[in-house]
Amino acid sequence: MPLNDELQQQLIKDLLIESTEGLDRFDREMLVLEKGQGTPETLNVIFRVIHTIKGTAGCLGLPKIESVAHVGENLLDTLRGGKLTTTPEMITTLLAYADALRAMLNNLENTGNEGSADYSILLQQLQDFQTGKSPSSSAAPAPAPAPAAKQTWGLFDDESAVPAVPVAVVASIPPAPDAPPSTPSAPPPPPVLVENAGVEKEGAARGHSVSDSAIRVDVGQLDKLMNLVGELVLARNQIVQFTNQAQDATFINASQRLNNITTELQEGVMKTRMQPIGNIWAKFPRVVRDVSLELGKSVQLVMEGKETDLDRTIIEAIKDPLTHIVRNAIDHGIEMPDARRAAGKPEEGVLILRAFHEGGQVNIEIMDDGHGINVARVKQKAVEKGLVTPENAARMSDRESFNLIFLPGFSTAEKITNVSGRGVGMDVVKTNIEKIGGSVDVHSEAGHGSTIKIKIPLTLAIIPALIVTSRSERFAIPQVSLLELVRLEADQAKKGIEMLYGAPVYRLRGQLLPLAYLNKELALDPSASAPAAPGTTDARGSEAAAVNIVILQADGRQFGLVVDEINDTEEIVVKPLAKQFKGINCFAGATIMGDGKVALILDVLGLAQHANVINEVRDRSLTDKVKTDGRASDRQTLLLFDVGAGGRMAIPLSMVARLEEFPRSQVERSGSQEVVQYRGQILPLIRVADYVRAAAGADSQGGDLMQVVVYSEQGRSVGLVVGSINDIVEESVTVKRDAAGDGILGSAVIQNKVTDLLDVAAVIRSADPSFYRAEAGAAPDLKVA
Amino acid sequence: MPIKTIITVDDAATMRKMISFTLKGAGHDVIEAGDGVEALKTLQMRQVDLVLTDVNMPNMDGITLTRSLRALPQFAHTPIVLLTTESSPEKKAEGKAAGATGWIVKPFQQEQLLAVVSKVLGI
Numbered sequence: 001m002p003l004n005d006e007l008q009q010q011l012i013k014d015l016l017i018e019s020t021e022g023l024d025r026f027d028r029e030m031l032v033l034e035k036g037q038g039t040p041e042t043l044n045v046i047f048r049v050i051h052t053i054k055g056t057a058g059c060l061g062l063p064k065i066e067s068v069a070h071v072g073e074n075l076l077d078t079l080r081g082g083k084l085t086t087t088p089e090m091i092t093t094l095l096a097y098a099d100a101l102r103a104m105l106n107n108l109e110n111t112g113n114e115g116s117a118d119y120s121i122l123l124q125q126l127q128d129f130q131t132g133k134s135p136s137s138s139a140a141p142a143p144a145p146a147p148a149a150k151q152t153w154g155l156f157d158d159e160s161a162v163p164a165v166p167v168a169v170v171a172s173i174p175p176a177p178d179a180p181p182s183t184p185s186a187p188p189p190p191p192v193l194v195e196n197a198g199v200e201k202e203g204a205a206r207g208h209s210v211s212d213s214a215i216r217v218d219v220g221q222l223d224k225l226m227n228l229v230g231e232l233v234l235a236r237n238q239i240v241q242f243t244n245q246a247q248d249a250t251f252i253n254a255s256q257r258l259n260n261i262t263t264e265l266q267e268g269v270m271k272t273r274m275q276p277i278g279n280i281w282a283k284f285p286r287v288v289r290d291v292s293l294e295l296g297k298s299v300q301l302v303m304e305g306k307e308t309d310l311d312r313t314i315i316e317a318i319k320d321p322l323t324h325i326v327r328n329a330i331d332h333g334i335e336m337p338d339a340r341r342a343a344g345k346p347e348e349g350v351l352i353l354r355a356f357h358e359g360g361q362v363n364i365e366i367m368d369d370g371h372g373i374n375v376a377r378v379k380q381k382a383v384e385k386g387l388v389t390p391e392n393a394a395r396m397s398d399r400e401s402f403n404l405i406f407l408p409g410f411s412t413a414e415k416i417t418n419v420s421g422r423g424v425g426m427d428v429v430k431t432n433i434e435k436i437g438g439s440v441d442v443h444s445e446a447g448h449g450s451t452i453k454i455k456i457p458l459t460l461a462i463i464p465a466l467i468v469t470s471r472s473e474r475f476a477i478p479q480v481s482l483l484e485l486v487r488l489e490a491d492q493a494k495k496g497i498e499m500l501y502g503a504p505v506y507r508l509r510g511q512l513l514p515l516a517y518l519n520k521e522l523a524l525d526p527s528a529s530a531p532a533a534p535g536t537t538d539a540r541g542s543e544a545a546a547v548n549i550v551i552l553q554a555d556g557r558q559f560g561l562v563v564d565e566i567n568d569t570e571e572i573v574v575k576p577l578a579k580q581f582k583g584i585n586c587f588a589g590a591t592i593m594g595d596g597k598v599a600l601i602l603d604v605l606g607l608a609q610h611a612n613v614i615n616e617v618r619d620r621s622l623t624d625k626v627k628t629d630g631r632a633s634d635r636q637t638l639l640l641f642d643v644g645a646g647g648r649m650a651i652p653l654s655m656v657a658r659l660e661e662f663p664r665s666q667v668e669r670s671g672s673q674e675v676v677q678y679r680g681q682i683l684p685l686i687r688v689a690d691y692v693r694a695a696a697g698a699d700s701q702g703g704d705l706m707q708v709v710v711y712s713e714q715g716r717s718v719g720l721v722v723g724s725i726n727d728i729v730e731e732s733v734t735v736k737r738d739a740a741g742d743g744i745l746g747s748a749v750i751q752n753k754v755t756d757l758l759d760v761a762a763v764i765r766s767a768d769p770s771f772y773r774a775e776a777g778a779a780p781d782l783k784v785a
Numbered sequence: 786m787p788i789k790t791i792i793t794v795d796d797a798a799t800m801r802k803m804i805s806f807t808l809k810g811a812g813h814d815v816i817e818a819g820d821g822v823e824a825l826k827t828l829q830m831r832q833v834d835l836v837l838t839d840v841n842m843p844n845m846d847g848i849t850l851t852r853s854l855r856a857l858p859q860f861a862h863t864p865i866v867l868l869t870t871e872s873s874p875e876k877k878a879e880g881k882a883a884g885a886t887g888w889i890v891k892p893f894q895q896e897q898l899l900a901v902v903s904k905v906l907g908i
Contacts, residue, residue, distance in 0.1 A: 018798055051870060052797040156888075
């Protein structure tokens with residue numbers, strides 16, 4: 001009964017998965033061994049990987065893999081037996097050997113056969129290690145799988161029944177005198193072995209079998225489940241809408257239960273698709289070793305947050321970009337040992353990979369302690385390659401210059417190295433990460449190294465989005481592209497929107513933003529115009545009442561999208577568009593809203609390209625910005641507010657999670673603390689006026705609505721009650737420390753007025769000393785001159 | 786042909802699957818275990834007619850499993866066959882001393898596996 005083809009294919013697939021995992025483990029343990037941190041078990045693990053590959057490949061009729069595996073197995077067995085010790089060359093060869101097995105497996109996966117590559121030199125090397133370098137080694141090199149190839153099976157007490165067994169081998173087994181001959185039933189063991197068994201049982205209890213608690217699931221199955229859960233979420237949303245008008249208590253209860261269970265199910269299914277980022281990091285020790293060895297550098301790899309979970313589709317998408325960044329960091333970032341010594345640094349460079357969750361996103365940082373990015377050289381290179389004009393380059397801030405490395409066609413390496421200069425540059429890295437809704441940023445300090453920060457969404461299946469309306473049709477805009485919302489009342493709109501070379505632009509805090517009108521870009525039916533109620537707008541003409549602008553970011557550039565109405569943010573389930581619509585790049589997908597109607601999801605980048613708003617505009621806006629305010633690198637975006645009479649204050653916008661208004665009637669008390677219910681949580685309130693010297697007791701009056709700045713840190717939030725929120729400005733500020741103390745960091749002149757800078761951390765600490773717990777002072781500080 | 790229950794113990798899932806397929810094709814019931822510890826746990830709760838175990842496995846190897854099973858009264862006479870890539874006389878002696886019934890060298894053909902199974906089960 002031969003294996004049928006389908007099963008054979010399935011088994012080969014299993015072999016591929018199993019062997020790939022095994023070889024990763026092989027690499028990992030090899031590196032442990034190389035560092036001299038190996039235990040006897042290390043070699044056993046390594047041996048077992050090859051042993052398994054050999055056994056399985058043999059049974060599946062893959063002679064080449066089997067025989068290559070066999071040669072390595074011999075060497076490993078000798079090592080395992082303690083007859084040989086590993087040398088650095090031997091480890092390098094064994095790693096190359098693992099790569100050879102990988103290559104054959106890859107070949108098998110892609111072409112269905114084992115490939116024709118010749119590994120005889122490699123195998124010879126392995127045999128030489130085994131024989132030549134170890135005179136004490138008694139194990140004979142065995143080029144063929146088993147020395148007794150003909151003798152494939154046997155029974156200990158019934159050898160004669162098996163004609164295939166040569167007598168000579170049988171004779172070499174010492175006969176057990178007390179073993180009664182029997183075929184179906186085995187002899188009872190000698191009593192002395194009972195003790196042994198007990199001992200071994202104890203030892204065995206240490207390890208827990210993975211197969212007890214984990215199962216393999218087909219990825220397609222998970223995708224299908226996720227899809228169904230998406231449908232269920234949509235159905236739930238519809239039912240919840242009915243519930244809002246329902247009177248029947250039983251129905252309301254049942255639908256609430258459905259609501260809760262659906263949410264839990266959704267989270268549960270999402271979790272099954274999550275994989276720790278450590279899965280893709282596992283190969284980095286090997287990459288770092290190989291690259292640094294090749295370049296003659298010494299690099300220590302530190303990995304933090306391996307257990308950080310990510311959706312598997314995202315894991316797949318960031319694998320290659322991350323590898324590229326790691327190679328780049330070693331190649332271009334970390335210096336040669338002598339250069340490091342000369343710079344007063346330890347010869348061994350450090351490369352840190354960090355991953356952590358923050359605000360519904362995953363952050364990945366790749367830090368090296370090399371020489372940093374040479375701003376002058378980056379600029380020079382960019383000019384030489386014609387990527388920027390010399391004038392622009394001269395005006396660029398350091399941060400802007402660092403980001404030049406992400407431009408297509410940019411490569412600073414003087415000569416193309418084997419390691420990172422292979423034509424795919426950082427621009428590909430950036431594009432790939434942005435494709436999944438992520439962003440990349442680079443920071444660098446001359447002489448101290450560079451950090452590349454990547455932010456990516458947790459999942460692509462269900463995303464937060466802003467719902468907008470244009471011509472009575474609803475559209476969803478993914479929140480990751482959203483920067484801010486601007487509403488211009490009729491009179492402001494007339495002044496605010498200017499025409500530049502025939503294109504509409506809006507001046508936002510000194511920066512010119514190109515505008516696109518959603519209804520025009522999508523050629524929406526003008527007759528289906530939004531009702532001319534106050535608060536909506538016909539964006540085309542001068543008769544417009546008010547204009548709603550959604551400020552979006554695409555490809556690092558900003559533009560304004562004019563829509564009729566801005567509705568709300570919602571968690572939407574992303575559904576792919578049918579093939580017929582693939583050519584339309586304005587849409588990223590579709591979703592089903594709570595009322596059962598379909599809304600299209602806008603592809604912000606595609607839309608921007610369609611509207612021609614992000615092509616040549618960049619240089620202009622950059623120039624404009626730089627001209628008005630000098631050195632851009634010192635600029636900060638600040639939120640201006642007051643805390644009552646005359647208390648004009650500012651905090652960096654980066655510290656603001658959200659701005660909210662709460663009616664005073666919603667304030668409740670918890671102990672002595674004022675709180676409000678906010679997004680299903682209790683948000684403690686701090687009246688800023690009570691904590692800053694200048695404005696004591698000044699705030700408590702005012703209208704019905706309290707203005708609250710929500711600040712979040714380490715998953716905890718607090719609401720800072722202020723008098724009124726005035727503006728957001730981007731300015732270069734010089735802070736004078738003289739006025740510091742009592743909740744104030746210092747003061748600066750902002751918009752020609754003296755403004756105090758609020759020390760958020762100090763205020764929160766004096767209101768709630770436990771807020772920061774161990775992370776005291778973790779809040780970002782203002783730059784102080 | 787009587788239906789027999791056979792346990793296959795191997796840390797390589799592919800191997801288990803293949804053995805299991807072969808034996809099920811011959812009409813047997815097959816259960817699987819990923820290493821000696823798991824096999825021992827399973828076998829303390831149910832009886833089988835034949836144990837097919839790999840030798841080199843994490844947590845508990847096949848030789849130790851054989852010894853541990855032989856220490857249990859209900860497994861004193863159950864055939865235990867070692868599947869091994871190591872066919873050296875020393876290894877075989879070790880297997881024999883532990884109480885194994887026989888051995889099959891990996892890699893093997895399906896026909897061989899079935900022949901050995903029929904042989905030790907006396908069918």
